[in-house]
Amino acid sequence: MTTNEANEPAEESLLDGPRVDDSFHVFDTTLRDGAQREGINLTVADKLTIARHLDEFGVGFIEGGWPGANPRDTEFFARARQEITFHNAQLVAFGATRRAGGKAAEDPQVRALVESGAPVITLVAKSHDRHVELALRTTLDENLEMIRDTVSYLREQGRRVFLDCEHFFDGYKANPEYAKAVVRAASDAGADVVILCDTNGGMLPAQIQAVVATVLADTGARLGIHAQDDTGCAVANTLAAVDAGATHVQCTANGYGERVGNANLFPVVAALELKYGKRVLPQGALAEMTRISHAIAEVVNLAPSTHQPYVGVSAFAHKAGLHASAIKVDPDLYQHIDPGLVGNHIRMLVSDMAGRASIELKGQELGIDLGDDREVVARVVERVKERELRGYTYEAADASFELLLRDEVEGGPRDYFRIESYRAIIETLKDGTHANGATVKFWVGEERIIVSAEGNGPVNALDSALLEGLERFYPQVAKFELVDYKVRTLEGKHGTASTTRVLITTTDGTGEWTTVGAGPNVIEASWEALQDAYTYGLLRAGTQPRR
């Protein structure tokens, strides 16, 4: 669930920004480089939601995209300035150095970076001599001048500048002097950090460590690392660079990124905090890691990786009977960290998806007092397990979970309405157009209501019918609007014959909530999630059920 942190305009917040400890940077590029992952296609609303999650997690920098390069990224920066108050992160705009032969001050792409209002700009520059000549088609000297000019100009505009050296490690191998000249040019012109990028992802940790150490010694520049995972070593490469003196790490949530992906933010910060003993996140943030990882996966509509280090549901799952008995004696003998440190938990059985502790914590979080009633908690655990087996998920559907929890604690469901039956028809008409209609029969107290409605699809028609019928009794539903709708089919080997899960996010203009439905088909699952959406919205508004 997302909370709209600020309705007040926050025009100046981006340039003032929150204070972060500047000695070590956790820099997230999920919204820019992560979005290059095959299968990810983010809307502006998705990007805003992910930015809120990342800020809550406590990264120092959120690279939001390339303003000016496409309308979506431009809109993201405009809306982020209005709609988000960042508590931990500074927003970063990504862009390129000016064109060859021009002036930074007159370059429209560079101007768009300034106009984005972002307090920090990451510039990408070529540092591999062949790329300068073949891809950029300019001279090695002009490339250095482009860097100096663009960095200086942005500094004059009051922006902090980081410089990404694209293809740095391959470039260093081909021409180490030129690669270092790029680092010096950026640093001398005022770039705060120069990031060495393993753009093709072919490096191994020992190589990264040696190059970073040499470049640091030879240039004295503050260095960062940007690792891709093509050898399966992006996390280790990032840590190797830190070992060699880098103080800025670029990562993406869940390792999303082009080809194999980028260095995964979560194991990198977990290693820094738990293995290096280095505080890189705000107090308490690490314990939210599992939840935030899964929430971001839901937004990008990819199943969370069950086997992701630290945060996967299998990450602390023990299968071997041998271990299970020994774990009871001393769990620390069989796990490398206490899973609670990263918001995860031990699982001894495959079906054990929700433990008592997490239910109790969730109750606290929602302000529902579960007291010492072990029986209620046990019943909730049982119901969650049973329903998750049938395809529901409560990790992203906080509203449906709260309804389930209140149902057990308060005894019985909220009875705003009772459905009798529904029907939806989709057909093509003679003129080639489509018609979608729905009829819903339901009760409010003692009154029976029959409503028919049309829509541009069966779910929309069902939604319209329910809304129209409820409005007479509960006028506030007029404000409800369905803002996101996601469907996933579970159990790959059956296609449409398998279980379908639907997540619906609804707003009433002041907040958003997400509900879940699951069933053999998309319409039934949607219908279930819709009913929860209306019930939760009414509950949230403090409405009393009509008798």
Added chain:
Amino acid sequence: MTTNEANEPAEESLLDGPRVDDSFHVFDTTLRDGAQREGINLTVADKLTIARHLDEFGVGFIEGGWPGANPRDTEFFARARQEITFHNAQLVAFGATRRAGGKAAEDPQVRALVESGAPVITLVAKSHDRHVELALRTTLDENLEMIRDTVSYLREQGRRVFLDCEHFFDGYKANPEYAKAVVRAASDAGADVVILCDTNGGMLPAQIQAVVATVLADTGARLGIHAQDDTGCAVANTLAAVDAGATHVQCTANGYGERVGNANLFPVVAALELKYGKRVLPQGALAEMTRISHAIAEVVNLAPSTHQPYVGVSAFAHKAGLHASAIKVDPDLYQHIDPGLVGNHIRMLVSDMAGRASIELKGQELGIDLGDDREVVARVVERVKERELRGYTYEAADASFELLLRDEVEGGPRDYFRIESYRAIIETLKDGTHANGATVKFWVGEERIIVSAEGNGPVNALDSALLEGLERFYPQVAKFELVDYKVRTLEGKHGTASTTRVLITTTDGTGEWTTVGAGPNVIEASWEALQDAYTYGLLRAGTQPRR
């Protein structure tokens, strides 16, 4: 695809075994430790098939399981001796040192290892003092005696012995002298290799490297490494141990294993061969890696990871139009290795970021000659952009893209069938159950067909109706099965009223293809993707449209 390498009995092949270069061991434990992964449940037939794949890939050792511990593993060893002629690998049985206070020669568990007929035995032993005391409940000295006795006995039986030091790195931290005493006991008693296991998976490469180097210097034993991936560093940890002098690496195919998993065999051997220049596989085997990785995933019934290093379908996929033009100039600038070396290939993702260059490369990839016809390419780019604006995506829907491309190149669509109209109804019945029905009217050549069908959802009902109607004309559609179905709503601020995108993956038993549909509602979009799925499947089969 599996090949039954040998139907002739090969009773003696296990003890004679093929010759492998013994200076460096690639040791696979997919069938033993990999099988601990949550969700994997292997039959004996599965294990035999995987063993054949691994032998073909050229690993030196295949750890097949724990004979005597369960009937399945006992049967595996018996059948492997009869049914497989190994060309590269030696079969390894896994087991434990004898019980405390007994004799190896009289220990039934140790006897079962000998009776398995495996030429090589891996023994697991405790090397962490607390584990000896708490889990094994014996003395530190007796644990050393158990190791000496069991190793010596198995050597006397003519077997080669490797010894896995469980929890070695945690044990070394707690009591380095005892951990080293375990290594010495095994080595002195005749174990060829002593494997240092990071059983809890909490180590980072620098730690691994330091400990392996010290243990090697202090004991002189031949060392191996067994890394778990709990920090996301198992591949790097394995390579760090090799850097420090380990000459035996234990891995699993696709990184399967308990919790997060084990060191992934494929990136480990690829790094050794391609980055270290070390020959660890038979000539030509590396080029089979992608195929073998996917084949093993099929056997264990897990979808191959699309983002796995080297072998994932996304591992060499390029999205940005910026890159596509440069890739034509020099592909080596944009990839860390030639994908052909590991049996993979470049894929150009077609998206609104794509320009002419990526369309041309995509045409090449599909074997469609676009020649020098700049107009056709321009029309395709235009159509892709226009349709992506309306919600289509061609990045994941290769089949729909190929249909679009052929349409422009060959002039007009494939006319297997023409839809006249369709209707789908979803309703709740009086008894609370649901009914889903669909009616489709369409033409094949001059013939008009009307089919009605039921399904467990409207999309399933439409699919059934179309399949039933087409089967008379095109019998091969009977093999088509919808295996994945994904829905995404675009433009967050409109909810069900916004554009819906559906991706459908279909199989005919020999291959899979993905098609896309987009429209104002989920049924229309699904219906469009279904039509493309049938058309592409028929095209793929080389079927001629009926007139």
